[in-house]
Amino acid sequence: MSKHVIVGAGPVGVETARALVAGGHQVISVTRTGNRPAVSGVVPVAADASDPTRLTEITAGAHALYNCANPSHYGNWEKVWPPLWSSMLRTAEATGAVLVSASSLYAYGPVDAVMTEQLPDKATEKNGRIRAAMWAEAKQLHDQGRIRAVEVRASDYAGAGVGGNGHLTRNVPAALAGRPVWFMGDPDQPHSWTDVLDVGRALATVAEHPGAYGRVWLAPTNPPRSAREATADVLAEAGRPMVAMRRIPDVFVRAAGLVNADFRQFGVMSYIMKRPYVIDSSAITAAFGLAPTPWGEVCRRTAGLSTVAAD
Structure with a gap:
């Protein structure tokens, strides 16, 4: 049994903790409030990461330090991430813990092909550049032998506990109630959805394999489904009919962005939901045997009908 420290107790932090506890490890969850994740055996610690x-005090003696933090606001990453990321890098160097980071696809920027780990980070908008710079800094320190680092990237989240943090999941309560739902972008574009369960499994797995370090991996993800198809699939698993799906007008997003930094950034990143956004996660399957949770189970978890994937 080894010690593992997770920063963040959102859905990815919870699933990472669950995977590590199942593997017999000692798990510490670090949040500002010290709230305990809904996973038996996890030790909560209140601290500013x-x-x-x-x-460094908390992480001393740990095998791995996990970045599962998720800033509460989309529009102020330039304020939140630099001190937090600097602290994690310094802690990884001081303690020798492997720095295992959960990230998004933002660093790639808009692409016209299926995304794989071989794509360069070419984002030009703010949040994408921040994510790309974070990995570039960790990779440089890794290559210099000062830390050990690995990153797992995922597409839009699905699964249990995601709620308003996902383009698909934020519409599920209204859809289950039979109400029309509003979607930011084109609901008929092919899109990859990654279950947070599979992100947690991927993070816990790469942390245990030194051969995985020093690179990016894409979390296990099912074949793409459009937002309309995915919503219909979730409703079907719950025994409910499909509801009307309406597009949020771009003019509304632009107007909201004039007074709200989060909406301003949503508008900048809207390409994610207006064009095909598809990944190929076969590399992590080939390397470690990690396949995505079956799509039907992902939909049941997204509908709140299941919290743990079937074996």
């Missing part, structure tokens, strides 16, 4: 001295 942006404080490298405190985070």
Whole structure:
């Protein structure tokens, strides 16, 4: 049994903790409030992870430090991430813990092909550049031998506990109630959806394999489904009919962005939902045997009918 420290107790942090506890490890969850994740056996610690001295104290002796943080606002990443990421890098160097980071596809920027780990990070908008710079810094320190680092990227989240943090999941309560849902973008474009369960499994797995370090991996993800298809699939698993799906007008997003930084960034990143957004995660399957949770089970988890994937 080894010690593992997870920063963040959102859906990815919870699933990472669940995977690690199932593997017999000691797991510490670090949040500002010290709230305990809904996973038996996890030790909650209240701390500001942006404080490298405190985070180093907590992480001392750990095999791995996991970045599962998720800033509550989309529009202020340039304020939140630099001190938090600097603290994690310094802690990884001071303790020798493997830095295992959960990330998104934003660093790639808009692409016209299926996304794989071989794509270069070419994002030009703010949040994508921030994510790309974070990995570039970790990779440089890894290549210099100062830390050990690995990153797992995922597409839009599906599964249990995601709620308003996902383009698909935020519409599920209204859809289950039979109400029309509103979608930001084109609901008929092919799109990849990654279950947070599979992100957690991927993070826990790569942390245990030194051969995985020093590179990016894409979390196990099912073949793409459009937002309309995915919503219909979730409703079908719950025994409910499909509901009307309406597009949020671009003019509304632009107007909201004039007064709200989150909406302003949503508008900048809207390409994600207006064009095909598809990944090929076969590399992690080939390397570690990690296949995505079956799509039907993902839909049941997204509908709130199941919280743990079937074996």
